[in-house]
Structures are given as C-alpha cells and as structure tokens.
C-alpha cells in the first residue's frame with residue numbers, strides 16, 4: 649500500500665511537472681518597443697498542445713496593458729498573465745477579441761478574474777454569435793479535442809462593440825478598427841495600433857498556416873487583405889504563425905486570389921472540384937509546406953466553388 653502511494657505521488661507530481669513544463673516552454677517575443685506576442689503552436693487543438701494554437705499579444709501603454717486575443721483556455725490566459733508580469737506590473741485595462749472562434753478568446757475570463765474592471769472589445773456580430781451558443785460549443789469542443797486539458801475554462805463575453813472605421817483612444821494609445829464584410833468568419837475585426845505601426849489581422853491572415861474558411865468568404869477576405877496592405881504598417885501580427893512585415897498580408901492575398909480566380913476559371917470550363925484540385929495545387933506550390941495545406945485545400949476549393957456559383961446570381 650505504501651509503495652502504491654509513493655508510486656501514485658510520483659506519477660501525479662510528474663504529470664503536474666509535465667503540464668507546467670508545456671506552458672513554461674513559451675515566452676513572449678518583443679515585436680517593437682511596446683508590443684509583445686506569444687507565438688503559439690500551428691497545429692489544430694490537441695492533447696499535446698493543450699488547445700494552445702493562437703498568438704496572444706499585449707501592448708504596454710503608459711498606465712496599463714491592452715491585450716489582443718488572450719487565447720483558448722484558462723491555462724493559456726494564465727500563461728499570458730505570467731508573461732505580462734515578466735515585463736510590467738501595470739494592470740490590464742482592455743482586451744480585444746478579433747473574432748468568434750474560441751481558440752482566440754476563451755481566456756478572457758482568467759484575465760477578468762485578475763482585473764475585474766477590464767473592458768472586452770469585439771465586433772457586435774461576434775458578441776451576438778458567442779452568446780447564441782457558439783461560445784459554449786467552443787468550450788465543449790476544446791475539452792474533447794484536448795482530452796480535458798482545457799478544463800476549468802469559463803466564458804466571459806465581450807462587453808463593448810466596435811465596428812469598421814471606429815477610432816479608439818485606449819490607455820493613451822490610438823487604435824483604428826477595420827472590418828471588411830464576411831472575411832474570415834463574419835465576426836472579424838482587425839486592429840491597427842497607430843503609434844506602434846502594428847496591425848493585428850486576426851485570422852484574416854495566417855503565416856505558415858493555412859486557415860479554415862468554412863465561416864468565411866474569399867472575396868471579402870481578399871478585400872480585407874487589400875486594406876491591410878494599403879495601410880503599410882511596419883509590423884503584422886497574424887492569427888496563427890510567426891509575425892512579420894507586409895509580406896504576410898501579401899502572401900495571404902496571393903493564396904486566396906489564386907485559389908478563387910482559378911476556381912472561377914475552371915467553373916466556367918465546367919470542371920468538377922476533384923478535376924480542379926491537382927491544377928490548383930500546382931499553382932499554389934509555394935504554400936505546400938504550410939501547416940494545414942493538404943487538409944484545407946480541397947475544402948477551400950469546394951467553398952470557393954459555392955461562392956462562385958452564388959456570385960452568378962448577385
């Protein structure tokens with residue numbers, strides 16, 4: 649019995665060390681003098697990555713901190729608070745949620761626990777969708793996809809709605825809100841942080857990661873890319889994958905535009921999805937090494953074809 653107990657204690661403590669070790673392996677990258685990003689894994693949520701796959705970011709203002717997309721779970725939010733505390737003792741005053749997909753915002757609650765007066769900002773469509781049941785499905789899906797690694801995550805909805813064209817002065821800093829139609833999810837905002845020349849794209853841009861389009865629209869996301877490119881910011885922080893410069897929205901635009909225009913052309917020629925696939929794959933060969941390319945390409949072609957068909961009646 650005693651041996652069993654020792655074994656149990658050993659097993660339990662090694663499991664907790666494992667759990668701690670996973671998040672201990674990440675730290676925030678400094679993008680410029682005031683912007684930090686924890687670049688998450690690029691795979692879909694699973695037990696190994698504990699559902700962590702996005703890019704939680706924070707901006708240090710004079711008296712407080714502004715967060716963009718705190719992440720998918722209580723555990724990711726706890727890591728984010730740890731990284732903020734390494735840099736500053738200032739409180740968190742605001743959180744932006746870029747869209748309704750739960751991998752970006754389910755960590756709101758753990759931030760709110762530490763900073764009860766925090767304001768949480770999102771597109772009104774995002775708030776509506778989250779409250780209509782989407783948030784709870786995300787919580788449940790995350791638990792099942794990660795074998796329970798995200799347990800303990802609770803929902804804290806955004807409380808402040810912002811739309812395209814809105815300028816916000818938060819904590820002494822200037823943020824312009826950009827939202828272009830349906831784009832990636834029909835709930836998106838992109839956030840331009842003016843003083844830091846930094847553009848947070850949400851999932852309108854992925855870098856080295858092909859993103860899902862099942863809630864989105866190709867032509868609107870291309871327009872969103874035109875907007876992101878026209879602003880000529882120094883830094884672009886994508887929803888998934890490493891941060892970088894203007895080449896990030898340019899590459900995203902290229903992928904979407906080649907895919908959509910090729911589908912349009914082959915649709916006119918009367919080709920079926922499976923006949924288009926090899927031809928389009930060859931045109932997109934530079935994206936072949938990106939995470940999710942082989943899983944998403946067929947789905948993107950089918951979705952783009954539906955969009956082309958629908959556009960004929962517009």
Ligand SMILES: [Zn+2]
Nearest residue numbers: 747749833851
């Ligand atoms: Zn998304």
